[in-house]
Amino acid sequence: MNNETLIKNLRNVPDFPIPGIQFKDVSTLFKNAECLKIMTDELYAMYKDKGITKVVGIESRGFVVGAALAYKLGAGFVMCRKPGKLPADTRKESYMKEYGKDTIEIHSDAITENDVVLLHDDLLATGGSMKAAYNLVKQFNPKQVFINFIIELTIEGLNGRAVFGPEVEMTTLMKI
Ligand code: AMP
Secondary structure: OOOHHHHHHOEEEEOOOOOOOEEEEOHHHHOOHHHHHHHHHHHHHHHOOOOOOEEEEEOOOHHHHHHHHHHHHOOEEEEEEOOOOOOOOEEEEEEEOOOOEEEEEEEOOOOOOOOEEEEEEEEEOOOHHHHHHHHHHHOOOOOEEEEEEEEEOOOOOOOHHHHOOOOOEEEEEEEO
16 A cells, blocks of 8 residues: 555664664654544545454554544454553463563453454564464454554565464555
């Protein structure tokens, strides 16, 4: 889809948080009213006929457009958070990161078997964190799960897309 306005307004921060990483700073898309509208409207057009009942945003950059989209779709919004942040009973999923293990959580009563879920985050790199979120959402046994990212990194050696099998429909707004 690669919208020119989005690409033009996305800030690249070299060597953040560690040397060698080209950090794609979506805060420059969130603060720009036109970009925020483009992202929300494009996603609405893509998902309006899918029967989505819950948008699940991944902490924290997945919360911004995820919540705006949920509002437009007439769906609920669910936070997928780092451990210890959610106050009530949660379901958890652990996964391996480059250095050690990480865990994510969703409130146990946040998703039901009647839901059609759209999982949303800002950026696909290795796909590890979204895969864990996908496995966590599947624990709730919803009717269907879709996955979306704003940005798909296509640099050599990274093939985040390959992490998701043909059983799940995955989309991205831009490939860079
Ligand atoms: P991954 O699990 O490897 O797909 O990493 C995706 C998560 O890490 C997303 O939540 C991104 O916000 C963050 N991330 C990874 N690489 C970058 C990058 N180059 N620029 C911005 N965010 C990144």
